[in-house]
Amino acid sequence: MVSALEILRKIFGYNEFRGNQLEIIEQSIAGNDALVLMPTGGGKSLCYQIPAIIRKGTGIVISPLIALMQDQVDALLQLGVKAAFLNSTLDTQSALRIEKEVQEGKFDLLYVAPERLLTPRFLELLDNIDIALFAIDEAHCVSQWGHDFRPEYVKLSFLHEKFPDVPRIALTATADDPTRSEIIEHLGLSDAKQFISSFDRPNIRYRIVQKRNSREQLQRFLETEHQSDAGIVYCLSRRKVEETAQWLCNKGFDALPYHAGMSNQERQKNQQRFIREEGIIIVATVAFGMGIDKPNVRFIAHLDLPKSMEGYYQETGRGGRDGMPANAWLAYGLGDVITLRHMLDSSEADEHHKKLEKRKLDALLGFCETTLCRRQVLLNYFGEAYRASCQNCDNCLEPVETWDGKIAAQKALSCVYRTDQKFGVKHLIDVLLGKMTPQVERFRHEKVSAFGIGNEYSQQQWNSIYRQLVAANLLSVDMRGYGGLRLTEKSMPILRGEKTIALRKDLEPQRKQAKKSAKREQKLTSIPNDELWQTLKNKRMELAREQGVPPYIIFHDSTLIEIHEKKPRTLPEFAGISGVGQSKLVRYGKAFIEVICQET
Numbered sequence: 001m002v003s004a005l006e007i008l009r010k011i012f013g014y015n016e017f018r019g020n021q022l023e024i025i026e027q028s029i030a031g032n033d034a035l036v037l038m039p040t041g042g043g044k045s046l047c048y049q050i051p052a053i054i055r056k057g058t059g060i061v062i063s064p065l066i067a068l069m070q071d072q073v074d075a076l077l078q079l080g081v082k083a084a085f086l087n088s089t090l091d092t093q094s095a096l097r098i099e100k101e102v103q104e105g106k107f108d109l110l111y112v113a114p115e116r117l118l119t120p121r122f123l124e125l126l127d128n129i130d131i132a133l134f135a136i137d138e139a140h141c142v143s144q145w146g147h148d149f150r151p152e153y154v155k156l157s158f159l160h161e162k163f164p165d166v167p168r169i170a171l172t173a174t175a176d177d178p179t180r181s182e183i184i185e186h187l188g189l190s191d192a193k194q195f196i197s198s199f200d201r202p203n204i205r206y207r208i209v210q211k212r213n214s215r216e217q218l219q220r221f222l223e224t225e226h227q228s229d230a231g232i233v234y235c236l237s238r239r240k241v242e243e244t245a246q247w248l249c250n251k252g253f254d255a256l257p258y259h260a261g262m263s264n265q266e267r268q269k270n271q272q273r274f275i276r277e278e279g280i281i282i283v284a285t286v287a288f289g290m291g292i293d294k295p296n297v298r299f300i301a302h303l304d305l306p307k308s309m310e311g312y313y314q315e316t317g318r319g320g321r322d323g324m325p326a327n328a329w330l331a332y333g334l335g336d337v338i339t340l341r342h343m344l345d346s347s348e349a350d351e352h353h354k355k356l357e358k359r360k361l362d363a364l365l366g367f368c369e370t371t372l373c374r375r376q377v378l379l380n381y382f383g384e385a386y387r388a389s390c391q392n393c394d395n396c397l398e399p400v401e402t403w404d405g406k407i408a409a410q411k412a413l414s415c416v417y418r419t420d421q422k423f424g425v426k427h428l429i430d431v432l433l434g435k436m437t438p439q440v441e442r443f444r445h446e447k448v449s450a451f452g453i454g455n456e457y458s459q460q461q462w463n464s465i466y467r468q469l470v471a472a473n474l475l476s477v478d479m480r481g482y483g484g485l486r487l488t489e490k491s492m493p494i495l496r497g498e499k500t501i502a503l504r505k506d507l508e509p510q511r512k513q514a515k516k517s518a519k520r521e522q523k524l525t526s527i528p529n530d531e532l533w534q535t536l537k538n539k540r541m542e543l544a545r546e547q548g549v550p551p552y553i554i555f556h557d558s559t560l561i562e563i564h565e566k567k568p569r570t571l572p573e574f575a576g577i578s579g580v581g582q583s584k585l586v587r588y589g590k591a592f593i594e595v596i597c598q599e600t
């Protein structure tokens with residue numbers, strides 16, 4: 001029998017296994033069940049693909065993501081692995097042909113949707129073939145409490161009853177304990193060995209900037225760091241999606257909108273372009289992302305806050321699946337805090353639910369305001385012990401200074417109190433700065449003791465102070481009015497001067513600029529940007545177009561980067577590149593060697 005390592009090297013063209021891949025593979029090869037928890041981009045596919053290739057018979061992969069099956073099968077075919085899928089996108093004739101080939105034992109891997117698997121017809125087919133294993137991908141779909149619940153998934157427990165000797169491997173990137181228990185219970189995996197990886201995504205750089213003019217900030221971010229990269233920009237509303245996409249196009253970017261208000265056809269078209277072309281930016285509501293497997297998404301930008309830490313982790317997790325550096329950039333400001341607090345307070349959910357939502361929002365705002373390593377806060381939220389400073393988040397790269405905000409907070413809260421807890425931030429700041437605005441005159445707020453007591457700080461600084469007070473629950477947003485701020489029980493000790501508070505010093509825009517240029521040096525340096533790189537990319541695009549597949553199916557960026565760096569001029573040299581297995585060597589070696597010989 002060939003070893004797993006040989007398959008890894010010959011077929012996939014990789015040198016070593018990552019993390020616990022080999023252990024997982026050995027578990028399956030030995031015929032035992034496994035439960036695999038690994039983050040996105042961790043390398044789950046190999047864990048069932050290699051045992052399926054090695055074991056006798058066909059590996060049956062169950063996945064709810066029909067849209068991805070074509071890609072997965074295309075990628076395997078490129079590697080010379082015999083694979084197919086059966087789902088509702090196939091016409092009857094193609095389905096019949098594939099069924100016949102399955103019967104003949106032609107495939108190492110067969111992808112099916114759960115509803116298809118459960119049909120009597122398919123089960124009969126299974127009765128007549130050798131099954132190497134069952135891989136249950138996206139196993140968290142059994143969770144009734146999760147967002148991706150699939151009723152068919154619960155029925156998959158019968159696989160074990162019907163085929164007790166076929167090993168099963170369940171895989172998911174959803175990490176929490178309740179989901180894990182549900183998977184074990186519903187799929188009958190209590191005897192399965194569990195393989196739990198760290199959920200850290202070390203190649204993603206987390207950064208949160210204070211919102212000023214978020215579009216221009218986004219533009220600057222893209223121009224300095226992602227000139228021609230593919231990425232996703234998330235916005236909360238459909239309108240903002242449309243406007244932002246248009247605005248980016250006007251600025252010379254290839255941006256496309258994606259939201260639930262568009263026709264299915266338009267959405268499909270934009271998604272396809274994002275996947276098949278290079279350097280496309282998708283501007284989307286959270287509706288976009290599930291079932292997107294594009295590995296070379298180089299940035300995720302949030303113009304609005306995500307709903308929760310879970311949402312943030314999932315959305316940012318769509319960047320850098322290929323393991324290459326990716327940026328998670330979020331613009332955050334007082335307006336976001338007020339909107340979200342307001343939305344939560346005015347929600348009609350029951351008390352228990354509201355409490356839960358409030359805790360989630362608090363965690364998210366705490367993450368935005370933290371002065372600690374973001375990775376640490378993020379992973380700790382998911383129950384993972386992580387104590388280091390990662391050196392790949394804004395707070396690690398540019399430590400945040402804090403200052404004693406005791407007096408400032410006292411003044412800010414007192415201003416709320418003296419103006420009867422009815423007013424929004426703009427007015428409160430006007431009062432603190434002693435401005436005679438029409439509103440101040442109308443309410444005679446020049447008479448209150450807080451009037452003009454805040455001249456030591458600018459409008460911008462008061463804005464930052466109020467944002468931090470609301471984020472820390474020292475002020476709440478009035479749900480009846482129009483975002484007026486009210487004191488909370490937590491504000492009393494501060495107001496009375498019994499407690500102090502450390503506030504973060506937000507960088508002033510000019511300073512931030514200066515620092516940024518220094519930081520540019522450390523940005524995604526490993527991605528080249530010269531003529532050879534462009535030519536290599538063009539060649540890859542050309543080959544992809546010829547076959548109607550996305551460019552990353554030919555070679556991932558990481559492979560292309562290594563080609564760019566090592567400039568192989570012979571086939572044996574080319575074979576040494578990571579990601580070049582036997583099949584791709586034969587298919588593409590010559591074409592890329594020619595490019596290198598011509599260009600250098």
Ligand code: ADP
Pocket residue numbers: 014015016017018021038039040041042043044045046295321322323556
């Ligand atoms: P997941 O399904 O966990 O999101 P994938 O299986 O798609 O992750 O793998 C993510 C990326 O890592 C892919 O580009 C894959 O080819 C690559 N990869 C997986 N295992 C290895 C390995 N041992 N060495 C190098 N690259 C790997």
Ligand code: ZN
Pocket residue numbers: 372373374375376389390391392393394395396397
């Ligand atoms: Zn960090």
